Amino acid sequence: MSDALAIAAVTETVRAVLGEAVQHTVPGAEVTARHPNGAGDADAARTGPALNVFLYRTDVDPAWRNTDPVGTHPGETRHPALALALHYLFSAYAPPGDDSTLAERLIGAAMSALHDRPELRADDLRAAADFSDLHLQQEPVKLTPSVLTADQMCRLWTSLGGGYRLSVAYEARVVLIxxxxxGRTPLPVLRRGEAGAGPVAAPTAAAPWPVLDAVRPSVAAPGSDIVLSGSGLAAGAPSVHLTHMLLGGPPVVLPARADRADAVRATLGEDLGAGCWSAVVVLSAAxxxxxxxxxxxxRVAPRVTxxxxxxxxRDPQGAAVLEVRCAxxxxxxxxxxxxxxxxxxxxEPFTRATRTLRFRLAAGAPGRYPLRLRVDGxxxxxxxxxxxxxxxxTAVVIT
Structure with missing residues (x-):
């Protein structure tokens, strides 16, 4: 999840990462983000070596372009994210008259740094570019060397209008804006099949190893009971281990009890976080x-409190800010x-765990509308x- 400032955020983060590496190898060197022609014109006034970072091309990623938008449920329609690959040119500049290997050391320091850290971490993005929310993007931004032939490099520098400098090309992929x-998120279907149970499938023979077929309800509220059904679940004292798929951490262990043949029941904790969890039944033998x-x-549902x-x-522009408390x-x-x-x-962005969320509603017609809070889908x-x-x-009234 990123905004339109994500491109600038990648450039600033690359500058910060390379700046640390270049300073360690060539003390006093700086990392700039100028047009190579302008960087060359500044040579006369430059007092020290520098590495220039220049974004010379952007491409739409063909694979990510065809993926469904994150968080979209069946029946919902949203515009897909703009998936970009950014192409950078790193060029080394030495002070006028310098005949040493400063340029080679600058390029070597940059390539070594990106070889060891080919991925822009969320902490780096947040520290270098706090004006963007690119650090919240779940897919990492990775930097890999681009192979340019001598002819391609010559054409590139000719189009830039400057004399050739020792350079290397890199690609940053993927940036999702x-x-x-x-989008459109229709209201949910109330019932599927008799009693809302839908189709049921179960094995016809006992399995040599315990098998978990289903967790019901598939979407549960904190504090409610869940029933885990399958086969071979009576072969020991049961317990249920839950692991949050996004947040990770140690498993949450719930005591379980037999509900019926080959089914166990457990009660979710009141503070169990919303989102998608992985449920496992563990059977302890004597x-x-x-x-x-x-x-x-x-799936554990959030609760609006x-x-x-x-x-x-609404304000004079027709927008409104809502503060929603949740558990x-x-x-x-x-x-x-x-x-x-x-x-x-x-x-709106938040930087720590919170139970109070803020939302800005764009211009909308006055009225009463159904309300749902969605966390991780x-x-x-x-x-x-x-x-x-x-x-x-369970609604919001816009006046």
Whole structure:
């Protein structure tokens, strides 16, 4: 998830990473980001060596261009992200009259640094370019050398209008710039099949190893019970181990109890974080041995704890800022959106775990709209558990 400032953020971060390496190898050297022609004109006034970083071309990544937008559910439509590959030229400049190997040392320091650290880390992006949210992009930005033939290099320097300098080309891929065009997120289907259970498939013979077939409900709320069904789950004392797919960390171990033949039941903790979890049933035998099933996905829904319905007052430009409290806390790096009717609104950036989120709603017509909070693709409940109808209070009123 990145904004239109992501290109400049990559350039500034590359400057910072190379600046550290160049200073260590050639004390007093600087890293600039000028046009190579302008950098050459400045040679007369330059008092020390420098490495120039120049973005000379951008390409649309053909593979990422055809991928579905992050966080899109079936039936939803969104504009895909703009996927870019950035092409850089690193050129070495030495003071006028210098006949040493300063240029070679500058290029060597830059290539060595990117060989050891070919990926722009989130901490580097945040420190060097805090004006952009590129550090929240889940796909890393990697820098790899580009092979330019002598003819390509000659054409490039000729088009730049400057004399050739010792140079090396690099490619930064991939930079994903989110589309600002609004998407469409229809309201969910209330029921699929008899009692909303949908189709059921189960093995016909007992498996030699415990097998976990399904976790129900597939989307659960913190504090609720889940039933994990399969085969061979009565071969020991059961427990359920949960691992957050994005945040990681040590597994959350839940005590479990037999629910019926080949099924166990466990209660989720009230503070279990929203998002996608990996669920595993571990069976402990009397002799101390353990057997574990393969993981299945459990989606834990966020819960809006603000008084509902929310009220949004528009400013003279027609925009409104909503403050939404939720349980449990969401963490940096998680994708958080507020779905107002069928319109997704991305949360304003936050740098630490928080239970209070802010959303800026662009111009919209006054009215009452259904409201959902989406964290890592998992929506807060919109229906009443008893009536299985849309909850009228789970809404935002725009005045």
């Amino acid at each position: 989110d589309s600002s065009a609004p 002799d101390g041995g353990e057997r574990a099933t393969r993981p299945r996905t459990l 603000s008084a509902l319905p929310l009220t949004a007052v 449990s806390a969401v963490h940096p790096g998680q994708r958080v959106e507020l779905l107002v009717d069928s319109r997704p609104v991305t949360a 998992v929506d807060s409940p919109l229906t009443d558990a008893e009536t299985e109808r849309f909850d009228a209070d």
